[in-house]
Structures are given as structure tokens and as C-alpha cells.
Amino acid sequence: MPTPPTSPVASELRAAVTPGAVIFGRSRALRPTGKVLPEHARTHNRALVLQTLYSAGAQSRADVARETGLTRVTISDLVADLIAEGLVVELGQREDARPGKPATLIDVAREAFHIIGIDLSEHEVFRGAVVGLDGQIIDRDEVCRDGATGESAVLLVEALVERLLARTSTPVLGIGIGSPGVVDPHGVVRSAPNLGWSDVALQGRLAARFALPVHVANDANVAVLAEHGSSDHDDLLLVKVGHGVGAGLIIGGRPVVGGGFAAGEIGHVVVGTDGGPRCACGRDGCLEAWVAAPRLTAQLAELGGDGDTGAAASARDDILREAGRRLGIVLAPVVGALNLSEVVLSGPAQLLDGVFHEAAVDTLRKRTMTEFNRDLRLRMSEQAEDIVLRGAAVMVLSGQLGVT
Amino acid sequence: MPTPPTSPVASELRAAVTPGAVIFGRSRALRPTGKVLPEHARTHNRALVLQTLYSAGAQSRADVARETGLTRVTISDLVADLIAEGLVVELGQREDARPGKPATLIDVAREAFHIIGIDLSEHEVFRGAVVGLDGQIIDRDEVCRDGATGESAVLLVEALVERLLARTSTPVLGIGIGSPGVVDPHGVVRSAPNLGWSDVALQGRLAARFALPVHVANDANVAVLAEHGSSDHDDLLLVKVGHGVGAGLIIGGRPVVGGGFAAGEIGHVVVGTDGGPRCACGRDGCLEAWVAAPRLTAQLAELGGDGDTGAAASARDDILREAGRRLGIVLAPVVGALNLSEVVLSGPAQLLDGVFHEAAVDTLRKRTMTEFNRDLRLRMSEQAEDIVLRGAAVMVLSGQLGVT
DNA sequence: GTTTGTTCGTAAGGTTTACTAACAAACGTG
DNA sequence: CACGTTTGTTAGTAAACCTTACGAACAAAC
Numbered sequence: 001m002p003t004p005p006t007s008p009v010a011s012e013l014r015a016a017v018t019p020g021a022v023i024f025g026r027s028r029a030l031r032p033t034g035k036v037l038p039e040h041a042r043t044h045n046r047a048l049v050l051q052t053l054y055s056a057g058a059q060s061r062a063d064v065a066r067e068t069g070l071t072r073v074t075i076s077d078l079v080a081d082l083i084a085e086g087l088v089v090e091l092g093q094r095e096d097a098r099p100g101k102p103a104t105l106i107d108v109a110r111e112a113f114h115i116i117g118i119d120l121s122e123h124e125v126f127r128g129a130v131v132g133l134d135g136q137i138i139d140r141d142e143v144c145r146d147g148a149t150g151e152s153a154v155l156l157v158e159a160l161v162e163r164l165l166a167r168t169s170t171p172v173l174g175i176g177i178g179s180p181g182v183v184d185p186h187g188v189v190r191s192a193p194n195l196g197w198s199d200v201a202l203q204g205r206l207a208a209r210f211a212l213p214v215h216v217a218n219d220a221n222v223a224v225l226a227e228h229g230s231s232d233h234d235d236l237l238l239v240k241v242g243h244g245v246g247a248g249l250i251i252g253g254r255p256v257v258g259g260g261f262a263a264g265e266i267g268h269v270v271v272g273t274d275g276g277p278r279c280a281c282g283r284d285g286c287l288e289a290w291v292a293a294p295r296l297t298a299q300l301a302e303l304g305g306d307g308d309t310g311a312a313a314s315a316r317d318d319i320l321r322e323a324g325r326r327l328g329i330v331l332a333p334v335v336g337a338l339n340l341s342e343v344v345l346s347g348p349a350q351l352l353d354g355v356f357h358e359a360a361v362d363t364l365r366k367r368t369m370t371e372f373n374r375d376l377r378l379r380m381s382e383q384a385e386d387i388v389l390r391g392a393a394v395m396v397l398s399g400q401l402g403v404t
Numbered sequence: 405m406p407t408p409p410t411s412p413v414a415s416e417l418r419a420a421v422t423p424g425a426v427i428f429g430r431s432r433a434l435r436p437t438g439k440v441l442p443e444h445a446r447t448h449n450r451a452l453v454l455q456t457l458y459s460a461g462a463q464s465r466a467d468v469a470r471e472t473g474l475t476r477v478t479i480s481d482l483v484a485d486l487i488a489e490g491l492v493v494e495l496g497q498r499e500d501a502r503p504g505k506p507a508t509l510i511d512v513a514r515e516a517f518h519i520i521g522i523d524l525s526e527h528e529v530f531r532g533a534v535v536g537l538d539g540q541i542i543d544r545d546e547v548c549r550d551g552a553t554g555e556s557a558v559l560l561v562e563a564l565v566e567r568l569l570a571r572t573s574t575p576v577l578g579i580g581i582g583s584p585g586v587v588d589p590h591g592v593v594r595s596a597p598n599l600g601w602s603d604v605a606l607q608g609r610l611a612a613r614f615a616l617p618v619h620v621a622n623d624a625n626v627a628v629l630a631e632h633g634s635s636d637h638d639d640l641l642l643v644k645v646g647h648g649v650g651a652g653l654i655i656g657g658r659p660v661v662g663g664g665f666a667a668g669e670i671g672h673v674v675v676g677t678d679g680g681p682r683c684a685c686g687r688d689g690c691l692e693a694w695v696a697a698p699r700l701t702a703q704l705a706e707l708g709g710d711g712d713t714g715a716a717a718s719a720r721d722d723i724l725r726e727a728g729r730r731l732g733i734v735l736a737p738v739v740g741a742l743n744l745s746e747v748v749l750s751g752p753a754q755l756l757d758g759v760f761h762e763a764a765v766d767t768l769r770k771r772t773m774t775e776f777n778r779d780l781r782l783r784m785s786e787q788a789e790d791i792v793l794r795g796a797a798v799m800v801l802s803g804q805l806g807v808t
Numbered sequence: 809g810t811t812t813g814t815t816c817g818t819a820a821g822g823t824t825t826a827c828t829a830a831c832a833a834a835c836g837t838g
Numbered sequence: 839c840a841c842g843t844t845t846g847t848t849a850g851t852a853a854a855c856c857t858t859a860c861g862a863a864c865a866a867a868c
Contacts, residue, residue, distance in 0.1 A: 035473045036448045038825050038854060041440040045826090048439060062845055069439045074826050076846060100844025101834040182776070191775075235663050237741075247741055251655055258743025259639050262776035269740040270771040273676035273733065281773070329677065333737045336673040337641075337651055339662025367674040369685070371595075372586070372666035442825060442854050449855090466816060478855055480817060504815025505863040 042078075045070060049078050050087065050401050053108045054133075058091055060103030079106060086112055087401075110134055114170045116161060116212075117392035118177040121219035123194065123243045128160045129386070130168045131393035135229070137386060139167050149196030157202070158209060165210065174213035174400050175206055176392030178222035180244070184261045187216035194243070215395045219388050220264050221255060223346055224248030225398070226383055226391035233342045237334065238381070239266075239327065241347030245288045251338065266334075267292070271326045290326040296351050317355045324356035328363025335376065336368045346381040353380050446482075449474060453482050454491065454805050457512045458537075462495055464507030483510060490516055491805075514538055518574045520565060520616075521796035522581040525623035527598065527647045532564045533790070534572045535797035539633070541790060543571050553600030561606070562613060569614065578617035578804050579610055580796030582626035584648070588665045591620035598647070619799045623792050624668050625659055627750055628652030629802070630787055630795035637746045641738065642785070643670075643731065645751030649692045655742060670738075671696070675730045694730040700755050721759045728760035732767025739780065740772045750785040757784050 045068075052064050065075040082088035089112070091105040110133045119127045129140040143160045145153065161175060179202065181192025187203020189195075207214040224238035225248075234253040240246050247264035249256040256263045267288035268281050276285025277295070289295060299319050303312055331343060345352055345360070361378045368376070381387055449472070456468050465483055469476040486492035493516070495509040514537045523531045533544040547564045549557065565579060583606065585596025591607020593599075611618040628642035629652070638657040644650050651668035653660040660667045671692035672685050680689025681699070693699060703723050707716055735747060749756055749764070765782045772780070785791055 035452060036445040037856090038442050038445055038823095041442060041445050042825065044440045060845070071827065072846065073828085073848090077826085097836075098844075099834095099836045099842075101832090101846075103845060233663065249741060251660055252658065254656065256655055256742060258776075259637065259745035260743050260776055260778070262773075263743040264741060265743065265773060265776050266737060266740045268773040269737050271677075273678050283770075330737045333670060333673050333734045334741045336670045337653060337668060337738045338660060339664050339667040339669065341663035366687075369666075369669060369672040372662075372664055372669050374664070439826095441827090442852095446854060464816070475856065476817070477819090477857090481854090501865075502815080503813075503865040505817075505861095507816065 058107035113173040115393040116175040117389040119388035174396035176396040177216045178219035178388040220246035220248040222391040225394040320356040321359040324359030328360040332367035343378045462511035517577040519797040520579040521793040523792035578800040580800040581620045582623035582792040624650035624652040626795035629798040695727040724760040725763040728763030732764040736771035747782045
């Protein structure tokens with residue numbers, strides 16, 4: 001006999017809801033997350049402790065216990081492991097006067113590790129930095145690309161990493177790289193036309209050479225990680241305007257990769273129904289043909305003059321305003337479909353942070369349902385040119401210390 | 405002293421990568437998944453066993469052990485629990501002749517539970533069904549809405565559920581409801597203008613009245629769950645054309661809800677840059693004004709005639725082709741940004757399954773980068789009118805038995 | 809008919825994990 | 839100075855999964 005109708009099912013099987021995991025058919029999606037062993041739970045809780053310390057700063061074991069919901073005993077045990085591995089340090093006793101035994105402060109060993117961040121997204125130069133665990137740029141370096149492609153470009157990257165590693169005596173947690181093009185989860189650059197790369201196993205090569213953890217991802221997908229840090233939203237779209245136009249997307253706190261690992265590649269989506277400038281890809285009116293930085297600067301240059309006179313300034317604004325509007329047109333369906341609350345714009349401020357921005361916001365508002373997207377924000381990034389470097393560091397931090 | 409540079413971090417902290425969980429700032433996103441106890445692992449593994457059985461069908465404990473990676477001992481233990489609760493049954497010995505001790509087949513107790521599925525998305529009628537665990541429609545019923553709104557519409561839903569419950573003597577796993585409008589994760593219909601609902605706690609009311617687990621979600625978001633079953637993709641967009649136009653989205657195997665719980669609400673996104681028909685919302689050229697079923701049928705009716713003569717048929721095709729094209733225009737940025745590989749169309753086949761479909765595919769192809777979306781498919785749903793009913797059942801199945 | 813090898817399911821015992829309970833140390837407060 | 843409070847540790851317990859071992863049941867080979 002089956003059990004009574006509902007009670008056991010209702011009360012005991014109350015797992016977190018993940019609709020779509022159980023299905024009617026017999027599809028592949030059925031093979032779910034896989035088994036979970038107690039040791040996985042331990043790993044998770046360890047990461048939880050690290051994150052709690054990382055975000056809330058120095059505090060006592062008892063504080064961590066209260067915040068995580070784990071007991072003081074368990075926290076002490078986990079922290080002992082972390083201290084033994086050098087990831088956490090004791091900082092001595094808390095100063096302030098409270099009743100009870102004084103607390104021993106602990107914190108992530110913020111000075112004990114550095115991260116190498118690499119930005120391959122610029123056209124003329126490969127940039128890199130030594131980044132601290134808190135995101136500070138400690139040292140930086142760059143190599144001129146000089147049009148290098150294929151293997152020689154890979155060698156340039158290796159040389160840059162080599163030089164950065166030589167500049168720090170602190171242990172390095174890992175190497176993070178933001179590359180243009182399509183990058184798969186194994187850090188293979190499937191296709192990056194600008195660099196002449198096709199199926200370049202960047203992660204594998206660097207990991208083999210430097211014996212360090214290496215993480216590689218698309219530049220815009222990396223940039224959005226940096227932005228996610230200073231945002232309090234779990235859904236975030238970052239549009240990166242540079243030599244091309246790309247986007248990085250976080251939904252429900254997780255990066256979106258896409259079926260062909262090409263999520264965020266919106267540069268060659270056609271905008272509007274009234275044609276547009278001819279794009280390098282052969283079509284008319286691609287987003288990139290409207291708003292890529294080289295196209296905009298070229299257009300502005302054609303105007304001639306210094307752009308300070310009334311008429312020239314107005315023509316300049318017209319160009320930027322139209323470009324901003326075109327961006328808004330492309331983003332509207334995405335914002336609507338995903339019900340995004342925050343969109344961030346990253347790129348040359350002198351181009352984007354004015355009428356371009358205004359026009360994009362305005363267009364987005366006019367083209368989406370305000371009732372659903374009432375608190376929608378489209379803002380400029382505050383991270384300026386280091387966004388990929390810092391995002392690459394976040395990627396390493398998250399990959400090496402993160403919670404499942 | 406810290407540990408040696410890299411080895412412990414690299415090897416021992418290899419948690420699954422979830423970039424963006426660890427961040428530089430001190431944002432809210434930091435509070436991660438929370439602690440994990442051994443009992444959670446157990447719950448997860450139990451669900452894993454259920455899913456393995458559910459999708460692969462009757463098999464031995466040893467088969468399940470091999471497939472899940474857990475040991476035969478653990479599987480036996482878990483299965484004993486599941487059998488005691490009536491969720492799994494033994495079916496006797498396996499027939500085929502193989503060496504070794506004959507296996508005892510076990511399977512999910514597919515006949516032991518039914519699910520109530522409710523579809524509130526149609527304008528004139530509320531439809532409901534008793535659904536089997538495998539998705540079979542066992543019995544169905546409906547109530548005429550007759551323009552009912554607000555509280556009286558809620559009472560109609562309750563009456564429909566009541567009648568369906570009376571039609572089955574099998575224990576009911578739960579009640580799943582697909583409602584139009586914006587529904588939050590607690591099953592509160594925040595806003596459903598057609599039904600005159602605003603902050604109606606549908607899940608709470610039904611759960612209290614029927615003492616069963618209740619799940620409520622937006623109709624398109626529910627429909628995509630049904631479609632996900634017969635698809636082998638983990639990224640899926642379903643567009644549901646009916647009285648309005650809505651979408652349901654699954655990314656990385658997880659439903660997308662959106663910051664304001666309004667994900668998929670693309671009906672009032674403006675299409676193109678050349679105006680369009682006036683929409684009920686006051687703007688010109690909303691997607692809904694182009695492709696909602698009532699608008700299309702009205703347009704076709706204006707043509708007069710039986711549409712079989714050459715000229716009338718051609719005019720009819722023009723209307724449908726333009727509507728399909730408009731859908732493609734809105735979907736292109738979404739497909740590009742998410743790098744979707746599969747888009748499904750659900751709605752009246754006589755409208756959608758012809759030139760409309762062709763035009764949508766064609767437009768989508770022309771407006772996205774074929775290199776990234778090479779295997780993109782836009783297909784009609786095969787689930788016809790029961791898609792919401794079956795999706796609602798999937799939602800219950802997943803919520804009650806699913807893996808975290 | 810016997811032996812051999814395979815497969816299934818279960819039993820016993822060990823390890824890991826986090827919990828509860830209890831306690832000593834160290835500190836304000838009255 | 840007694841008392842309550844807080845911290846961090848010790849000791850013991852419960853849960854969950856593992857490894858190892860075993861009996862039962864069968865096919866195939868001899």
C-alpha cells in the first residue's frame with residue numbers, strides 16, 4: 001500500500017524548487033547535478049566560511065558561526081583547516097570592551113596571495129596586472145601587440161604573464177584572462193578573428209607552463225564579473241563597447257555561457273528595420289556598425305573642426321545620440337525577456353557618457369513596458385579601463401575559493 | 405607561515421566554478437547558498453535516485469548504482485526509504501537471461517499519484533486536468549469564465565480544482581497552475597489585468613483550502629517546462645502566442661524569473677523602427693499589436709472571402725508573413741545575447757505553422773550571426789493545447805520530487 | 809553433474825561530518 | 839568578589855556514505 005496521500009511527499013520531499021529538472025520525456029537534461037557526498041558538503045561549507053570572512057571582514061569564529069548558521073564547533077574545525085593551509089590568519093584579540101571572553105579575530109589572508117589578471121580585449125596592446133585579493137591593482141605591465149596573431153600572439157601572452165609573475169614574490173592564486181572571441185568552459189579560445197585564433201587551448205598551455213590554476217573567458221563575460229561585485233543585483237547585463245561590441249550576462253547570480261559558448265555576442269545583431277551602415281560582416285545595420293568605438297570616432301573625425309562650435313557640437317551629438325538609440329533598440333527585447341533591473345555600460349567615457357547614454361536610456365524606457373521594468377537602471381561602469389583585469393581576478397578568486 | 409604557493413589551493417579548493425559568487429565589493433550577492441548539512445546531501449541523492457528511475461524506467465538497484473555513481477549499498481538504503489514512503493515499488497524479477505543473480509526491478513510508483521494541472525491562460529475558459537506522473541492527461545474538465553474577474557475568478561479556479569480532485573481516487577501529489585500575468589515565487593499573482601487580479605495569493609489560498617502542495621507560475625513560464633521535457637537542450641525559449649504574447653525562458657537548465665518576476669513579458673516590447681499598429685498599452689508597434697492571435701484573426705477577417713482564391717490567399721500570407729517577421733526582429737537580440745540554440749513557438753497552428761513560422765525563422769537567421777548560432781532551431785511546439793496543463797504538472801513533479 | 813565466474817542485494821564495520829552538551833578561560837557588572 | 843556573559847575547545851553522538859565481505863542465484867564450461 002502506498003503511504004497516505006500527501007503528508008510524506010509534501011513535508012519530507014520539500015527540496016528546493018528547480019522546475020524543469022524532472023521532466024516527462026527522457027531527455028538528456030535529466031542527468032542532473034550528480035551525487036553529493038558528505039565531503040562535498042564540507043567543501044561547500046569551507047567556501048562559505050571563506051566568503052563570509054572575505055565579504056564581512058575580520059571577525060571572530062563565533063561571529064562566523066552566527067552568520068553562517070553552522071555551530072561554533074564546526075566553524076573552529078573548518079577554520080583550523082583554513083589556517084593550516086594559509087588561507088586564513090588569526091589577527092589577535094578584539095579591542096572593544098564587551099562582557100565575556102575576548103574574541104580572537106580571524107580573516108582571509110588578504111596579503112598572502114596575489115592574482116594575475118590579463119586583458120586581451122584591446123586592439124593594440126595586451127594589458128596585465130598583479131591584483132590583490134581585494135581587487136587592488138598592485139602592479140601592472142603591458143606588451144604592444146604590433147599586429148601579432150596566431151602563435152606569436154600566444155607567445156606574447158605567455159611573456160606578459162612571465163613578466164608579471166616575476167614582479168611579485170607573493171604566492172599566486174591563479175591566472176585569469178579575458179580574451180575576445182568565443183571561449184569554451186575549458187578555456188579553449190574557439191574563435192577570435194582579431195587575434196587569428198581558432199581552437200587555441202590557452203588555459204591548457206598556460207597551466208602547463210606556469211603550473212598554476214588558469215581561467216580564461218570572453219572579455220565581456222569577464223568584465224561583468226567585476227561589475228557584479230559592486231552591484232547588489234543578481235541579474236546584470238554589461239555592454240562593453242570597444243573595438244567591437246560585446247556583452248556579459250549574469251542571471252540569477254550565474255554567468256550565462258550560451259549553447260555555443262557565444263553568449264553576449266550581440267555585435268552582429270541587426271538593429272531596426274531601416275537599414276544602416278554596412279558592417280564588416282557584410283550586412284547592413286549591425287549593432288557594431290552603429291556603435292563600435294572605431295566607427296564612432298571615424299564618424300566624428302569626418303565632421304572635422306574641433307567640435308566646439310555650435311554646429312559642430314550639434315552634429316557630434318546627433319551621431320552619438322543615434323548610436324545610443326540604436327543600442328537601446330537592441331537591448332529592449334533582451335531587457336524585456338529577462339526582466340533585467342540593471343544594465344551597465346563600459347567603454348570610452350568621452351563617447352558613451354553623455355548624449356549616447358541619455359539616448360540609450362530614453363530608448364530603452366520607451367521600448368519596454370515600464371510597469372515591469374520600473375526600477376530599470378542603465379548606468380556607466382565605474383571601473384574604467386581596469387574592468388577586465390579586475391574581472392579576471394574575480395574569476396580566479398571565484399574559481400579557486402568559490403561556493404558551488 | 406603560509407602554505408607553499410599553489411598546490412593546496414589548486415588541488416584542494418577545486419570547487420565547481422561559479423564565477424561572480426566571490427566578489428570584490430561587499431554586496432548582497434555575497435550571501436551565498438547557505439550551509440549544507442549531510443542531511444541535505446541525503447535529500448539530494450534521494451531525488452537523484454527518483455530521477456534516474458523516472459527517466460530511465462524500471463531497472464535494478466545495481467543499475468541505479470552504476471548510473472548515479474553511488475554504491476549499491478547506499479542505493480539499497482535510499483530505495484528502502486522510498487519504498488516505505490510509497491514512491492517506489494518493486495516489480496519482481498527481470499526476465500531476460502543473464503549470468504548472475506536475477507535483478508529485482510524497481511520503478512517510480514507511476515500509478516500511485518496523480519497531479520492536478522490548471523491552465524488559466526485562455527480568455528474564455530479555465531481548463532484543468534488530472535495528469536499522470538508520466539504526463540498522460542487522465543481526465544479533464546473546464547469552467548466557462550464568462551468574464552469573471554477578481555474574487556469570482558478565484559472562486560471559479562477553486563471550483564475547478566475541487567471538481568478535478570473529486571474525479572480521481574488516487575493520491576494527488578500537488579496542484580500546478582499556469583496563470584497569465586506576473587507571478588512571484590510564492591505563488592502570489594502580482595498583476596493579471598485580464599483577470600482583474602492584483603496581489604492575489606493564489607498558492608496560499610489553494611494550499612489552505614485543499615491541504616496539498618500548490619505551485620503557481622506564469623503561463624508561458626509553465627509552458628516552457630513542458631517543452632523542456634521533450635527537448636535535449638538546457639537553454640530554451642518558448643514563445644506563447646495567444647490572447648497576448650508571452651515567453652518562458654530556461655537558461656542553463658533553470659527557469660528565469662527576472663528581477664520583478666516578469667521575465668518573458670515581451671508582449672509590449674516595441675518592434676522595429678518604422679512604427680506599427682497602435683497597441684492597447686498606448687504605444688505603436690508593440691509585439692503584441694503585431695502578432696497576438698486576436699489581432700491576427702481580426703486582420704484576416706477584414707480580408708473577407710474564404711481566403712481560398714489566389715488574391716485573398718496571398719493577402720492572408722502577407723499578413724502572417726509580416727507578423728512572423730516582426731517576431732523574428734524581437735527575438736534576434738535575445739537569441740544573440742543568450743546564444744540560444746532552440747526557440748519554440750506555441751499557439752494556434754492555423755496561424756503560426758506556415759508562412760508565419762517561415763518568416764520568423766528567416767528573419768532570425770538574417771539578423772543574427774550565423775557563425776554563433778549555427779545550430780539554431782525555431783520550431784513549433786508539439787504539445788498543442790495541453791502545453792500549460794502538462795507544464796503545470798511538470799512544475800509540481802519538479803517541486804515535490806526534484807533535485808536541488 | 810560439477811565447477812567456475814558473474815551479478816545481485818545485504819550485512820558489518822569504518823570514516824567523515826556536523827551536531828549537542830559541557831566546560832574552562834576571560835571579561836564586565838553589581 | 840560573586841555572577842552572568844561570551845569565546846573557543848573537548849568529548850560524545852547521530853547521520854551519511856564508504857569499503858569489505860558474504861550468501862544467493864544464475865549461466866557457461868567442463
